[in-house]
Structure formats: structure tokens, C-alpha cells
Amino acid sequence: MSSHDRDREVDELLGEGGGRIGDLYRRLPRYEPPRRVDRAVLGEAARAVHSGKPPRRQRWIVGLGSAAGLVLAAGIAWRIGHDAMNPSEIAPASEAPSVVPVEPIDEPARAKREESAQPAAAPAQAESDAMQSAAGASHERQDAAPKKEVVRKTRAPAKANAQPAAAEPPKPAPAPMAPPPQAFPGSMEQRARTQDDLEKSGKDKLGYSETGAAAADKRAPAAARGVSSPTVPSGSIELQRDMQLPPHDWLAHVRQLMQQGRRQQATESLRLFVRAHPDVRVPDDLLPLLD
Amino acid sequence: MGSEKTDEELMLAYAGGDLLAFEMLYRRHRGTLYRFLLRTLRHRADADELFQDTWSRLIAARERYRPEAKFTTWLLQIAHNLIVDRFRRQRPQASEEETEAVFSKLDAPDSEQPERALTEFEQRRRLQLALEDLPDEQREAFLLRVESGLGLEEIAAITGAGRETVKSRLRYALARIRARFAT
Numbered sequence: 087m088s089s090h091d092r093d094r095e096v097d098e099l100l101g102e103g104g105g106r107i108g109d110l111y112r113r114l115p116r117y118e119p120p121r122r123v124d125r126a127v128l129g130e131a132a133r134a135v136h137s138g139k140p141p142r143r144q145r146w147i148v149g150l151g152s153a154a155g156l157v158l159a160a161g162i163a164w165r166i167g168h169d170a171m172n173p174s175e176i177a178p179a180s181e182a183p184s185v186v187p188v189e190p191i192d193e194p195a196r197a198k199r200e201e202s203a204q205p206a207a208a209p210a211q212a213e214s215d216a217m218q219s220a221a222g223a224s225h226e227r228q229d230a231a232p233k234k235e236v237v238r239k240t241r242a243p244a245k246a247n248a249q250p251a252a253a254e255p256p257k258p259a260p261a262p263m264a265p266p267p268q269a270f271p272g273s274m275e276q277r278a279r280t281q282d283d284l285e286k287s288g289k290d291k292l293g294y295s296e297t298g299a300a301a302a303d304k305r306a307p308a309a310a311r312g313v314s315s316p317t318v319p320s321g322s323i324e325l326q327r328d329m330q331l332p333p334h335d336w337l338a339h340v341r342q343l344m345q346q347g348r349r350q351q352a353t354e355s356l357r358l359f360v361r362a363h364p365d366v367r368v369p370d371d372l373l374p375l376l377d
Numbered sequence: 378m379g380s381e382k383t384d385e386e387l388m389l390a391y392a393g394g395d396l397l398a399f400e401m402l403y404r405r406h407r408g409t410l411y412r413f414l415l416r417t418l419r420h421r422a423d424a425d426e427l428f429q430d431t432w433s434r435l436i437a438a439r440e441r442y443r444p445e446a447k448f449t450t451w452l453l454q455i456a457h458n459l460i461v462d463r464f465r466r467q468r469p470q471a472s473e474e475e476t477e478a479v480f481s482k483l484d485a486p487d488s489e490q491p492e493r494a495l496t497e498f499e500q501r502r503r504l505q506l507a508l509e510d511l512p513d514e515q516r517e518a519f520l521l522r523v524e525s526g527l528g529l530e531e532i533a534a535i536t537g538a539g540r541e542t543v544k545s546r547l548r549y550a551l552a553r554i555r556a557r558f559a560t
Binding site for chain 2: 092093095096099100104107108110111112113114116117118119120123124126127128130131132134135360361362363364365366367368373376377
């Protein structure tokens with residue numbers, strides 16, 4: 087067959103009806119998606135319309151919550167930085183004996199000691215608790231908090247005894263914690279899972295095959311992903327900013343995050359990108375982020 | 378029926394909260410998309426999964442849909458991206474050299490190609506087998522043409538390949554199919 091014939095064959099395929107091969111293809115079995123898949127897709131579409139998108143005022147609340155979270159995080163970061171750099175707080179501790187004399191157990195003496203330590207230890211405990219609750223954000227900080235607490239507790243008696251008048255001025259109590267932004271997608275995911283469990287139990291009753299049920303199980307995370315609208319993916323202001331970028335700039339930004347060593351943020355941003363622009367192909371150099 | 382809404386209008390209506398519009402859109406495209414995925418991926422479980430994933434992504438991105446993009450192109454582009462991702466994780470593609478080698482074996486005279494003598498059933502079976510044997514890119518281009526009825530430009534837009542590359546893939550695909558009929 088000459089190249090001319092091959093071209094003619096392609097033209098025939100591209101012509102109306104698709105030529106002989108197109109005609110034969112149309113006589114192949116006309117497979118259709120299983121009903122359970124139809125139900126899953128239509129259910130997801132309905133959920134997205136009815137509950138997937140929060141009303142405008144809720145979006146505003148999410149934004150406000152995010153901003154409050156950021157302010158709190160900045161406050162904590164400032165406190166940590168302040169503590170680290172302020173030698174006046176650390177000096178007494180360094181002057182205090184590094185070895186605490188062991189005393190026989192004596193309840194009255196211990197009560198006395200605890201009483202004198204109370205004013206200094208209490209704010210330290212409160213700060214530590216605030217950090218622990220605020221940091222839902224960071225494991226690192228959660229790990230750091232108890233350590234800091236221990237250090238403070240050992241320092242506190244010395245500080246309280248040495249300079250009761252020059253004690254650290256009372257710091258304002260931390261602002262009430264805004265609901266963690268991550269909780270929103272999480273709860274939607276739970277809703278989707280519940281829905282999926284319901285569907286699954288329904289399928290079991292209808293006697294679906296094991297393969298079908300396995301496929302449905304496999305689909306659960308994807309369904310949960312799909313339910314959440316890309317307009318409310320995360321409380322992160324940075325991610326929301328990414329969403330405003332045109333696709334090309336967004337990908338460039340992800341690349342930039344990678345170059346800055348912020349792989350976690352790059353991954354989050356790229357995952358969001360895929361959901362927001364499912365029709366845009368992710369460049370090969372960024373694909374490993376999705377693995 | 379002149380008053381029937383276009384795909385693009387339905388998609389916009391769904392983005393605005395009209396669930397019936399989605400159902401209509403889904404009914405129009407479910408079969409074509411499913412067959413495209415099934416014949417591309419060759420496994421029902423994979424086809425089911427990616428079919429649902431394609432619609433999930435479409436649903437999640439509904440507010441970003443712009444009618445400048447033809448709906449079918451958009452839908453198939455989403456499916457294509459998922460397929461590419463799946464293949465990338467599964468196996469390597471057939472090289473151009475392999476394809477050329479197959480091509481060179483195909484230049485047998487028409488008289489030696491007994492496809493006309495095959496029964497209707499046998500022809501369908503062979504086409505099915507030929508489709509399964511095609512390299513992924515060729516099979517996808519072929520299916521986008523025969524299943525979805527797309528032209529070269531649209532296939533090129535979806536797959537991210539050039540127009541001539543798509544034409545070449547179709548040419549190779551036809552040659553391989555013909556080879557299946559010749560054996």
C-alpha cells in the first residue's frame with residue numbers, strides 16, 4: 087500500500103461516517119456505564135449543587151476565620167521570637183543553680199514551694215496550652231510546646247524567688263481560637279463518606295458483585311474529593327491567592343515554591359490547581375508532586 | 378428540535394445551580410465518554426473509576442467553565458489528563474521504532490489481505506483485538522475520532538499534540554488494524 091493510499095484511508099476515516107473502519111466500529115458493542123456509577127455521579131452533582139458550595143456569608147466567615155488564625159499564629163510567632171531574644175527573661179534562669187537540691191518528701195514544704203511558683207508558672211502553662219491549641223497548624227510547634235513548658239517550670243521558682251517585683255508583666259490572654267480552617271473540607275469529606283457508606287450498604291442489599299463493591303470502595307476518596315468545590319478548598323490565604331492566578335502563572339508559582347524548598351505548599355497548590363483546572367495538563371516536571 | 382439547549386448552555390446552567398441541566402448533559406455524554414475510556418483503558422474497573430473521576434472533576438470545576446471552550450473538548454480533555462496520568466504510572470509507551478517495524482510488515486498487496494472474506498462477527502472481533510493492541514496514543518487518537526467524532530484540530534487540542542502528529546497516529550493506527558485483518 088502506497089503512502090498515497092494510506093493518506094486516502096485516513097481521509098476516509100476523517101470523512102463523514104468514518105469510512106469502512108468507522109462503520110465497523112459502530113457495530114461494536116455499545117457499552118454503557120453501570121447504574122451504580124450513574125447514581126454516584128448524579129448524586130455527587132446534586133450534593134455539589136445543594137451543599138457543596140457554601141452560601142456567600144459562610145465564605146465570608148471562612149475568610150474571617152482564616153484571617154483570625156493568621157493573626158493568632160503571628161502573635162505566637164512574635165512571642166516565641168520575643169522570648170528567644172529577650173535576655174532579661176533568660177538571665178535569671180541561667181544564674182539559677184542548674185542542680186536542684188533533693189529534699190526529703192515534706193508536704194508542707196512542697197505546698198509552700200508550689201505556692202511561690204504559682205504566679206509565674208500559671209501564665210507559662212496558659213501560653214503553652216494556647217500554643218498547643220493554636221498550633222493545630224504545626225507538629226513542630228506541638229512538639230516544642232511541652233519542652234518549653236518543662237523549661238519554664240524549672241525556671242519559674244528561681245525567677246519568682248529572685249525577682250518577684252520584676253516579674254514579666256502580664257501578657258494579654260491569647261485571642262479565642264478561630265475554628266481551624268481545615269475543619270471545613272474535613273467535615274465535607276465526612277459527609278461524602280457517610281453518603282458513600284449509605285450507598286455501599288444499599289448496594290450490598292441489592293446484591294452487587296464483589297468487584298463492583300471493591301470499585302465503589304476505591305472510588306470513595308475520589309468522590310469525597312469531587313464533592314468539595316475548588317472555591318473552598320482550604321483556609322489558606324496563600325492558596326486562595328493562587329486560585330486567582332491564570333493557569334500558566336499558577337504553575338509558575340508552584341515551580342517557584344519548589345525552588346524555594348516549600349514542597350508541601352507546592353503540593354497543596356498543585357492539587358488545588360488540578361481540581362480547579364482539570365482540563366489543563368500538569369507539566370511533567372511537576373507531576374512527581376502529585377504522586 | 379430548535380429549542381434544545383446546547384451542551385455549553387447546559388453546563389453554564391448547571392454551574393448556576395440547575396441540576397436538571399447536568400442530568401441532561403450527563404445523559405448526552407455518558408455513553409460516549411464511557412466507551413472512550415473503556416476502550417482506551419481496556420479494563421472495566423479502570424473505566425468505571427476514571428469515568429467517575431472525570432465527572433467529579435468537571436463538577437468541582439463547574440464554576441470555572443467558560444463557554445468559549447466546547448463542552449465535549451473540555452470533558453474529553455479532563456478524561457485525557459486522567460488517562461495520561463494513569464498510563465504514566467502503569468507502563469511505558471511503544472516506541473516510534475516499534476511502530477515503524479510494524480508498518481513495514483504491512484505493505485502486503487491487497488490480494489493477500491483476506492478481510493473481505495471474514496464474517497461480520499469475525500471482523501468485529503478482530504477490530505476489537507486490534508484496538509486493544511494499539512499503542513496508547515494511537516488508540517486514543519483513533520477513539521477520539523471514531524467514538525467522539527472529533528476532527529484533527531480537536532484531537533490535537535485535547536491530546537496536546539500537533540495536527541500532523543495526530544494525523545500520523547491515525548495513519549499508524551489504521552495500518553495496525555489492517556494488519557490484524559491480514560493475519
